[in-house]
Amino acid sequence: MRRLLNRFSSLPIPFKIVLSFAFxxxxxxxxxxxxxxxxxxxxxxxxxxxxxxxxxxxxxGLFTEPLAYTYNLFGQIIGLxxxxxxxxxxxxxxxxxxxxxxxxxSMKDEVTLQQALNRGSMVNFRNFLLSVVRYTFMIEGVxxxxxxxxxxxxxxxxxxxxxxxxxxxxxxxxxxxxxxGTTSLQGFVDAPIINIVIPLLIIVGGIGFSIWFDLAQxxxxxxxxxxxxDFKGHYRRLKLHTRLVLNWTVFLIIAAMVxxxxxxxxxxxTIGSLDFSGKLQATFFQAVTLRTAGFGTVSYTSLHLFTIxxxxxxxFIGGSPGGTAGGAKxxxxxxxxxxxxxxxxxxxxxxxxxxxxxxEIVQRALVIVVMFVILNFLGMSLMSIFDESVPLQYLFFEAxxxxxxxxxxxxxxxxxxxxxxxxxxxxxxxxxxxxxxxFTALGQFDRKQKSKVYATGNIIIG
Numbered sequence: 530m531r532r533l534l535n536r537f538s539s540l541p542i543p544f545k546i547v548l549s550f551a552f553x554x555x556x557x558x559x560x561x562x563x564x565x566x567x568x569x570x571x572x573x574x575x576x577x578x579x580x581x582x583x584x585x586x587x588x589x590g591l592f593t594e595p596l597a598y599t600y601n602l603f604g605q606i607i608g609l610x611x612x613x614x615x616x617x618x619x620x621x622x623x624x625x626x627x628x629x630x631x632x633x634x635s636m637k638d639e640v641t642l643q644q645a646l647n648r649g650s651m652v653n654f655r656n657f658l659l660s661v662v663r664y665t666f667m668i669e670g671v672x673x674x675x676x677x678x679x680x681x682x683x684x685x686x687x688x689x690x691x692x693x694x695x696x697x698x699x700x701x702x703x704x705x706x707x708x709x710g711t712t713s714l715q716g717f718v719d720a721p722i723i724n725i726v727i728p729l730l731i732i733v734g735g736i737g738f739s740i741w742f743d744l745a746q747x748x749x750x751x752x753x754x755x756x757x758x759d760f761k762g763h764y765r766r767l768k769l770h771t772r773l774v775l776n777w778t779v780f781l782i783i784a785a786m787v788x789x790x791x792x793x794x795x796x797x798x799t800i801g802s803l804d805f806s807g808k809l810q811a812t813f814f815q816a817v818t819l820r821t822a823g824f825g826t827v828s829y830t831s832l833h834l835f836t837i838x839x840x841x842x843x844x845f846i847g848g849s850p851g852g853t854a855g856g857a858k859x860x861x862x863x864x865x866x867x868x869x870x871x872x873x874x875x876x877x878x879x880x881x882x883x884x885x886x887x888x889e890i891v892q893r894a895l896v897i898v899v900m901f902v903i904l905n906f907l908g909m910s911l912m913s914i915f916d917e918s919v920p921l922q923y924l925f926f927e928a929x930x931x932x933x934x935x936x937x938x939x940x941x942x943x944x945x946x947x948x949x950x951x952x953x954x955x956x957x958x959x960x961x962x963x964x965x966x967x968f969t970a971l972g973q974f975d976r977k978q979k980s981k982v983y984a985t986g987n988i989i990i991g
Contacts, residue, residue, distance in 0.1 A: 590705020590823025590936020705823015823936020
C-alpha cells in the first residue's frame with residue numbers, strides 16, 4: 530500500500546486528479562451493485578450501477594435506472610457520499626481531514642489541490658480549503674432546513690428529513706439527482722419553497738468557491754461602514770473575476786427566463802396551464818437549472834424545438850470555475866465573446882471593465898471552448914450511429930447535457946443503446962475533469978518548452 534501511495538504521489542498532477550475520480554467511481558459502482566444497497570425489486574445490472582456511479586461522481590444527474598426504485602436507504606446514502614466526493618473531489622476532502630488532524634500537506638499536494646479547485650493563488654490556501662468544506666456543509670444544512678418545511682408535512686419526519694437532506698446536497702453540488710421517482714421535481718412545479726431554495730443552492734454551489742470569500746470579505750466591509758449610497762464603489766472593490774462571473778450569471782439567468790417564457794408561455798404541456806406566479810416560478814427554476822444542475826419541474830419531452838435549441842446553448846456554457854458546476858464555464862465563454870468583439874471592433878487586446886485581459890488567458894479560453902464544441906459534436910455523432918432513429922436535436926441535447934455535467938434529458942437516457950450510454954459515461958467523465966486537465970496540461974507544456982518562431986507565412990482565410 531505504501532508503495533502504491535508513493536507511486537501515486539509521484540504522478541503528474543492531471544493523473545492524480547483523474548485517478549482519484551476513477552477510484553471513487555469504481556469503488557462506488559461496486560458498493561451500489563451489492564445486494565445490501567438495492568431495493569428488493571431492483572432489475573439493475575452492473576452497467577447501470579457503473580453508469581449511476583459515474584453520473585454521481587461527475588455530479589451530472591443522468592441515469593439508466595431511477596434511483597428511487599433501485600436503491601434502498603443505504604444505497605441512497607452511498608449515492609450522497611459519491612455526490613459529495615464528486616462535488617469537492619476526493620483529494621480535497623482527504624487533504625482537509627489531514628489538515629484538521631494537524632498534519633502537514635506537501636507543496637506538491639497543495640498544487641494538486643489548487644488545480645483541482647481552479648484556484649489561481651496559494652495565498653492562505655489552507656484556510657481557504659478548510660473554509661470551503663466547512664461552509665459547504667453549513668449551506669447544505671441550511672438548504673435542508675428550509676426544504677424540510679415542505680417535505681416533512683408531505684412525507685413525515687423520517688422520509689421528509691432525509692429527502693430534504695438528499696435534495697439539498699444534490700442541488701448544492703449541481704448533481705441533479707433526486708430520490709422521488711422518475712420525473713425529477715415535476716410534481717412541485719408551483720411549490721414556492723422548492724422553486725426558491727433549490728435554485729439558490731444551485732447558484733451558490735455553481736458560482737465558485739473563491740467568489741464566496743470575495744463577496745463575504747467585501748460584504749463585511751460594506752456593512753461595517755453602512756455605506757449603502759456607495760454601493761458602486763464597494764462593487765468595484767470585488768475582484769475582476771468575481772464581477773465577470775456575477776454579471777454573466779445574472780445575465781444568463783435573466784436571458785434564459787425571457788426566452789423560456791417567450792417560447793413556452795402558451796404550451797399547455799409545460800407552463801401554459803399555470804397562473805402568472807406559477808409560470809414565473811417554473812421559468813426561474815428552468816433558467817437556473819441550466820447552470821448544470823439537472824433538476825426539472827417540467828417535462829422536457831414537451832418543450833418546443835426552439836426551447837430545446839436555446840437550452841442546449843445555455844447548458845454548453847454551464848456554471849463558473851472553481852465550484853461544483855460543469856460546462857465550458859461562464860468566464861471562459863465570456864472571454865471568447867469578448868475576443869470576438871475585439872476582432873470585430875479592431876482591438877488588438879481583450880478588455881473588461883477597463884482592464885486588459887492577459888492574452889495567454891484568452892487563448893486558453895478559446896482552446897477550451899473549441900475543444901468542448903468538438904467533443905460535443907463527436908459525442909452526438911457517435912450516438913447518432915448507435916441510435917439512428919432518435920431525432921438529432923435530442924441527441925445533441927443529451928450530448929451537451931452529459932459533457933456539461935448538466936443532467937437534463939428528454940427522458941432519453943434509459944432508452945438509448947448500451948453503446949450510446951457508454952459514450953455518455955465517457956462524456957460525463959471528460960466534462961467533469963476536462964477544463965482542469967486542460968489548464969494543467971497547458972501550464973506544464975508552457976514550462977517545458979520554449980516558444981518556436983519561424984519565418985512568417987501567409988494563409989488566405991474567410
